[in-house]
Amino acid sequence: xxxxxxxxxxxxxxTEFERYGEGVRTFATFIxxxxxxxxxxxxxxxxxxxxxxxxxxxxIDWADPKQFQPFYKKLVPFMRTIRxxxxxxxxECLQG
Numbered sequence: 171x172x173x174x175x176x177x178x179x180x181x182x183x184x185t186e187f188e189r190y191g192e193g194v195r196t197f198a199t200f201i202x203x204x205x206x207x208x209x210x211x212x213x214x215x216x217x218x219x220x221x222x223x224x225x226x227x228x229x230i231d232w233a234d235p236k237q238f239q240p241f242y243k244k245l246v247p248f249m250r251t252i253r254x255x256x257x258x259x260x261x262e263c264l265q266g
Contacts, residue, residue, distance in 0.1 A: 171206055171207045171208075171209050172201045172204060172205070172206035172207065172208050172209065173201065173208070173209040173210075173211065174186055174190070174194070174197045174198060174201055175189075175211055175214060176209070176211050177211060177212065177222060177224070178224075180211070180221055180222050181221055181222055181223070181224035182224070184221065185218070185219050185220065185221060186214065187217075187219045194217075195241060198241075198242075198245065199245060202245050202246070202248070202249040203248070203249055203252050208249070210242070212230055213230040213231075213232075214238075215238055215239060215242055216230070216231070216232050216233065216234040216236075216238055216239060217234060217235065217236030217237070217238035218230055218231070219236075251263065251264070252264075
């Protein structure tokens with residue numbers, strides 16, 4: 171499994187936006203198109219930019235102001251296409 175954040179990282183090291191800045195979508199694309207099974211953690215699919223409380227219940231705003239849901243909805247089929255094509259046929263597969 172591959173990920174750019176998880177509940178430990180979010181709580182102790184900062185949100186993905188604190189750690190990667192404007193590169194969040196770039197890192198997500200890498201994780202989805204590289205090896206392994208990509209994982210999304212609580213709120214990541216809506217661009218949650220707040221550190222979650224680790225030892226107590228916390229809420230997630232599902233409003234998606236940064237429009238991450240449409241991003242991930244495009245990224246999942248893209249990942250499937252890349253994995254179906256294989257590295258040797260990547261350019262031809264993505265063009266056609």
